[in-house]
Amino acid sequence: MREISYARAGMEALVxxxxxxxxxxHLATDAPPSLVEEFGEARIRATPITENAFSGIAIGAAGSGLRPIVNWSMVTFCFVAMDQIVNQASKIHYMFGGQQTFPIVFRSSVGGGTSLAAQHSQSPYSMFMNLAGLKLILPATPYDMKGLLKSAIRDNNPVLSFESTRLMGFKGEVPDDDYTIPLGVADVKRTGSDITVVALAWLVHEALAAAEEMAKEGVSVEVVDPRTLFPMDNETIRASVQKTGRLVIADEAGPTAGAAAEIAALVTEDAATFAALKAPPKRVCALQVPIPYSPGLENHVFPDRNRIIAGIREVMAAG
Amino acid sequence: MTASPELQREMLRQMQTIRRFEERASDDYHNGAIYGVVHCYIGEEAVAVGVCSALNKDDQIISNHRGHGHCIAKGADLNRMMAELYGRQDGYCKGKGGSMHIADFSIGMLGANGIVGGGLSIVTGAGLAAQLEGKGRVAVCFFGDGASNAGSFHESLNIAARWKLPMLYVCEHNSWAANTSSRMTHARDDVASRAAGYGIPGVVVDGNDVLAVYEAATDAVARARAGEGPTLIECKTYRWRAHTERPGAADPRPLEEIAAWMAKDPIQHLVDDLKQQQGQYSDAEFQALDDAVMSAVAAAVAFAEASPFPAPEAALDDVFAD
Known part of the structure; x- marks a missing residue:
């Protein structure tokens, strides 16, 4: 099968x-020439740098029969549009009694690892998980990127597509044929029997590397990628933990009230899964600081395969 | 364009309907049948009615937190409006929205909105959809002088002007953003003058003269339908009530200022116009109109009272569309 990059897979889904x-x-602060050439300036809109305005424009256009795809570029810039995301997009279908659908995709890159410092290295998806009314995807492979983004564009709700900065050049197999991946379905990226690592985005690959390393020590690691943060595939995650009895959660975001905290809660509050636990779950997340610039500082803040391995060892030693 | 005698009578009926509906809504809020908050539009009726009279059913509008007048002027059903205020199942939003979130997409009413300035960009998206559709529809934003200072005002007007969107931006300049005078917040009091910065027409109109509002809106709609882009219309008007109907709510506005504007009642203005222009309009005719309006409002209350409250578990419905 052909291999294409994560970024290319996103572009293929869009096109x-x-x-x-x-x-x-398509609404974004730049209009890619290839898109303008194929679809014309009417549908490929170059907006002023006004995330609040063009995010609102997307909501109004969606409520008027269009299916806008917004690209904020970096998630950084979506904070300028928080009124439209939080007060409008997430609630507008509900507060109007479901009388109109608002199919919109908001794309943005998340995560760090490229020395872009605090504002441009964020992973704020848990802020949006906390709202009712938004769906959130976080693909980790080119295959998942294309299939999830297509589903997001076809969905009749606002969907936020968080796309990992570190993975943009990452290549993987993607079929030529049209396919979609349903939202809310996790993917077991590696099967194992001793411990479950639920990993997000770039850390899926770090978790797979950690699993390879641990296999040499005779520890069988299962790697689960939720792929969609809302709706979250609780069943797949709980089933994996019921099988292995141990859990590490790896996330490039900080731990406080984050996706990792939510995953820990959905595992521990379920009686059957809780009863199967042999050791306390462990979060392997970024340190709770703004992301610093200098590579040594940045690397110190972010989790990686070595910290996942340390986390696995800690949980294995605990029971 | 001048409004026909028939249209003028219809405008009068709509303005009186807004006033009587809100008087009842205020009473029912104070007696506990309506919850949360109610913002009354009384005194500003000529703006919504004058503008919406220049629109077709498939043209779209967006409103703000003070939305009853815009809904009624666009043709919303009084029964479903009142049922929504009463929090009932047959309300426009099935009891999920209340006064600040009434919408009826089937008549192009894209919703009242509780965030000042929140609707400006949303309705600009409706203008974009109308432009792409290419059937000559227009989109209208109603907003206050308070929203005119928000970033979304400037961002939206710049985009609409650059893209030549078929839009009307209608500023209801009532001189008070909640409890703060525009004299304290506006670098220049005229909002319409800002249109020059975007290269679009900026028109100031007496917002208590429904015929003047209608004529300004008609010109702007024609311009928008012809593909010539947006117009900013500033309607000088005033709300008779405090910012909200909440008992004991602060209202720092000078009593003489309120009285001066109440003397410029937009409804009386049109009644006087009708008497003068046509010489046939009588107090008896107005009384008959008011009786009919009062009946319609009473029927809306009866409809609301007869509608059940939604089942509590309906709170879980409609978070997502299928």
């Missing part, structure tokens, strides 16, 4: 869905 559905439009 194929825009071909498939003439009501799709």
């Amino acid at each position: 194929e869905e825009m071909r498939r559905d003439p009501t799709t439009i």
Whole structure:
């Protein structure tokens, strides 16, 4: 099978869905020439640098029959549009009694590892998990990127697509044929029997590397990638932990009230899963600080395969 | 364009309906049948009615927290509006929205909105959809002088002007953003003058003269339908009530200022116009109109009272669309 990059897979999903559905439009502060050439300036809009305005425009266009795809570029810039995301997009279907659908995709890159310092190295998805009314995808492979983004574009709700900065050049197998991946379905990226590592985005790959390393020591690691943060696939995660009895959660975001905390809660509050635990769950997250610039500082803050390995060893030693 | 005699009578009916509906809503809020908060539009009726009279059913509008007038002027059903205020199942939002979130997408009413300035960009998206559709529809934003200072005002007008969107931005300049005078917050009091910065027409109109509002809106709609882009219309008006109907809510506005504006009642203004222009309009005719309006409001209350409260577990419905 052919291999393409994570970024390319996102572009293929966008282009194929825009071909498939003439009501799709693209709003971003730049208009990629290849998109303008194929779809025209009417559908590929270069906006002023006004995230609050063009995110609101997307909501109004969606409520008027279009399917806007917004690209904030970095998640950094979505904070300028928080009124439209939090007060409007997440609630508008509900507070109007479900009378209108608002199909919108908001794309942005998340995570660090590229010395872009505090503002441009964020992973704030848990802030949006906390709202009712938004779906959130966080693909870790080119295959998942394409399949999830296509589903997001076809979904009748606002969907936030968080895309890992570190993975943009990462290559993987992607079929030529049209396919989608349903939202809310996790993927077991590696099966194992001793411990479950639920990992997000770039850390899926670090967890797989850690699993390879631990296998040499005779520890069988299962790696689960939720792929969608809302809706979260509680069943797959709980089933894995019931099987292994141990859990490490790896996330590039900080731990406080984060996705990792949510995953720990959904495991421990379920009686059957709790009863199967042999040791306390462990979070392996970024340190709770703004992300610093200098590589030595940045590397100190982010988790990686070595910290996942340390986490696995700690949980294995505990029971 | 001048409004026909028939249209003028319809405008009068709509303005009186807004006033009587809100008087009842205020009473029912104070007696506990309506919850949360109610913001009354009384005194500003000529703006919503004058503008919406220049629109077609498939044109779209967006409102703000003071939205009853815009809903009624766009043709919303009084029964479903009142049922929503009463928190009932047959309300426009099935009891999920209340006064600040009434919407009816089937008549192009994209919703009241509790965030000042929140609707400006949303309705600009409706303008974009209308432009892409290419059937000559227009989109209208109603907002206050308070929202005119928000970033979303400037961002949206710049984009609408650059993209030549078929839009009307209608500023209801009532001189008070909640409890703060525009004299304290506006670098220049005229909002319409800002249109020059975006290269679009900026029109100031007497917002208590429904015929003047209608004429300004008609010109702007024609311009928008012709593909010539947006217009900013500033309607000088005033709300008779405090910012909200909450008992004991602060209202720092000078009593003489309120009285001066109440003397410029937009409804009386049109009644006087009708008497003068047509010479046939009588107090008896107005009384008959008011009786009919009062009946319609009473029927809306009866509809609301007859509608059940939603089942508590309906709180879980409609978070997501299928």
